Amino acid sequence: MSNPSGECAAPEVDPRVEALVHDLIGRVADKWTMLVLEVLEEQGELRFTQLSRAVKGVSQKMLTQTLRAMERDGLVVRTVHAVVPPRVDYRLTALGRGLGAAFCGVWIWAEENLMDVEAARRAFDDRD
Amino acid sequence: MSNPSGECAAPEVDPRVEALVHDLIGRVADKWTMLVLEVLEEQGELRFTQLSRAVKGVSQKMLTQTLRAMERDGLVVRTVHAVVPPRVDYRLTALGRGLGAAFCGVWIWAEENLMDVEAARRAFDDRD
Numbered sequence: 001m002s003n004p005s006g007e008c009a010a011p012e013v014d015p016r017v018e019a020l021v022h023d024l025i026g027r028v029a030d031k032w033t034m035l036v037l038e039v040l041e042e043q044g045e046l047r048f049t050q051l052s053r054a055v056k057g058v059s060q061k062m063l064t065q066t067l068r069a070m071e072r073d074g075l076v077v078r079t080v081h082a083v084v085p086p087r088v089d090y091r092l093t094a095l096g097r098g099l100g101a102a103f104c105g106v107w108i109w110a111e112e113n114l115m116d117v118e119a120a121r122r123a124f125d126d127r128d
Numbered sequence: 129m130s131n132p133s134g135e136c137a138a139p140e141v142d143p144r145v146e147a148l149v150h151d152l153i154g155r156v157a158d159k160w161t162m163l164v165l166e167v168l169e170e171q172g173e174l175r176f177t178q179l180s181r182a183v184k185g186v187s188q189k190m191l192t193q194t195l196r197a198m199e200r201d202g203l204v205v206r207t208v209h210a211v212v213p214p215r216v217d218y219r220l221t222a223l224g225r226g227l228g229a230a231f232c233g234v235w236i237w238a239e240e241n242l243m244d245v246e247a248a249r250r251a252f253d254d255r256d
């Protein structure tokens with residue numbers, strides 16, 4: 001994101017490209033996508049049931065939708081094994097690992113600023 | 129996010145802190161939060177109506193909810209000016225600017241990998 005302070009200055013881009021980037025950000029800036037990226041990055045290939053346990057609080061429906069969107073975007077590979085009962089595994093692609101690495105800064109920010117956010121919340125709740 | 133490849137290795141943290149970090153990520157990894165951060169970072173202080181025009185596709189209700197959550201988290205400051213009609217401005221705090229900078233990597237990833245994601249989508253749609 002380009003900004004006057006130059007913290008994330010990007011070269012001027014074609015407005016059409018910018019609109020596509022916004023759409024893509026809208027798709028991937030999603031907590032379930034981010035949590036699935038983290039779990040698969042840490043644990044490698046996992047089955048659906050393992051993923052649903054590792055991604056705390058996700059519903060089966062939401063996990064199915066998230067994985068399908070991630071597969072469509074080229075972030076995960078879904079492998080169906082011809083066994084009985086059928087086994088389906090998910091793992092990150094190089095593109096998915098790249099996005100996981102890009103989200104690093106956000107995890108680090110969250111770790112470093114957790115106490116400030118909690119203090120802000122307490123102040124807000126006391127005020128209202 | 130810690131991972132075997134060491135791309136975003138974090139020191140081992142208290143599981144209680146990790147749960148709080150996950151909660152916080154769940155709150156801020158949201159496309160409207162990310163788009164509001166970008167707009168305010170680029171344009172400084174804005175009124176609600178200016179924000180609603182700058183954040184493409186956001187509904188008034190969703191923008192109100194997003195700004196309220198961001199204010200509670202200490203990411204934006206809301207200033208009410210005693211004029212007629214009342215004017216309400218929003219600007220980022222230092223905490224909000226820090227989160228905006230942390231999301232930089234994700235914007236850069238999106239710009240760099242847009243074509244790969246589009247190719248993956250076309251392949252997926254042709255297959256199904």
